[in-house]
Amino acid sequence: MSVSKILSQKIKVALVQLSGSNPDKMANLQRAATFIERAMKDQPDTKLVVLPECFNSPYSTSQFRKYSEVINPSEPSTSVKFLSDLANKFKVIIVGGTIPELDPKTNKIYNTSIIFNEDGQLIGKHRKVHLFDVDIPNGISFHESETLSPGEKSTTIDTKYGKFGVGICYDMRFPELAMLSARKGSFAMIYPSAFNTVTGPLHWHLLARSRAVDNQMYVMLCSPARNLQSSYHAYGHSIVVDPRGKIVAEAGEGEEIIYAELDPEVIEAFRQAVPLTKQRRFDVYSDVNAH
Numbered sequence: 001m002s003v004s005k006i007l008s009q010k011i012k013v014a015l016v017q018l019s020g021s022n023p024d025k026m027a028n029l030q031r032a033a034t035f036i037e038r039a040m041k042d043q044p045d046t047k048l049v050v051l052p053e054c055f056n057s058p059y060s061t062s063q064f065r066k067y068s069e070v071i072n073p074s075e076p077s078t079s080v081k082f083l084s085d086l087a088n089k090f091k092v093i094i095v096g097g098t099i100p101e102l103d104p105k106t107n108k109i110y111n112t113s114i115i116f117n118e119d120g121q122l123i124g125k126h127r128k129v130h131l132f133d134v135d136i137p138n139g140i141s142f143h144e145s146e147t148l149s150p151g152e153k154s155t156t157i158d159t160k161y162g163k164f165g166v167g168i169c170y171d172m173r174f175p176e177l178a179m180l181s182a183r184k185g186s187f188a189m190i191y192p193s194a195f196n197t198v199t200g201p202l203h204w205h206l207l208a209r210s211r212a213v214d215n216q217m218y219v220m221l222c223s224p225a226r227n228l229q230s231s232y233h234a235y236g237h238s239i240v241v242d243p244r245g246k247i248v249a250e251a252g253e254g255e256e257i258i259y260a261e262l263d264p265e266v267i268e269a270f271r272q273a274v275p276l277t278k279q280r281r282f283d284v285y286s287d288v289n290a291h
């Protein structure tokens with residue numbers, strides 16, 4: 001595949017590591033707006049902004065329904081309207097972290113990322129496919145499936161620069177989603193995320209770098225900042241990894257914006273040097289599903 005099809009030009013991205021788990025939705029949205037405005041002032045050529053998982057609600061199974069919104073482009077809900085206006089105002093693509101979504105037909109709740117183009121149009125959404133249900137002794141127990149339902153689809157978004165895939169946090173543990181998007185020609189995988197202080201130190205960097213190296217694409221993880229006042233202590237460390245597995249930007253634990261430039265030449269050069277896409281043997285692993 002030619003470079004122009006993967007990523008048409010160099011693009012600057014900004015990951016906004018906002019304070020997490022505050023109960024006031026409007027205040028959280030305003031804070032997102034303040035940070036996006038700051039990013040666009042600091043780096044006016046930014047083309048894509050990413051927000052964290054559950055950036056405007058507490059990350060808590062008991063709260064998801066209360067904070068949920070119906071996502072219907074013809075009747076935009078609070079967060080949809082707010083992010084759409086921001087994207088249009090700053091002429092920037094926004095991967096709007098995640099919000100709890102209510103499906104009015106089924107009454108089910110999803111953990112959903114909403115994505116807007118630079119005209120403020122909702123160009124896609126991703127419902128978290130793999131729910132975070134874990135019991136780590138002396139570590140963390142969390143069961144999203146107490147109140148959430150899993151999405152049923154992988155998500156690849158088309159933009160004027162090329163395509164990127166979207167997953168949410170625990171989704172990154174399942175390499176198949178990233179691989180599917182890579183096979184569709186994506187230049188990056190973007191995961192609004194909220195790892196914690198138990199699994200973050202163990203796996204955050206490893207998973208980001210693995211998905212990048214597996215697929216020779218950029219990987220971006222955008223986390224909430226750590227808030228020790230909340231019941232859930234997010235890991236922070238929002239990160240951008242290049243197609244060679246090199247960390248090109250990383251946040252600390254507090255509120256912060258990080259920037260990176262994505263370069264089509266880096267994708268192309270590394271794919272030429274290590275031509276995994278040509279060497280894959282789908283004839284050998286085509287029955288991976290059968291076991």
Ligand SMILES: O=C(O)CCC(=O)C(=O)O
Pocket residue numbers: 053131132168169170171173193194195196199200203
């Ligand atoms: O996979 C992990 O360790 C953390 C996942 C998580 O926090 C989430 O899916 O929200």
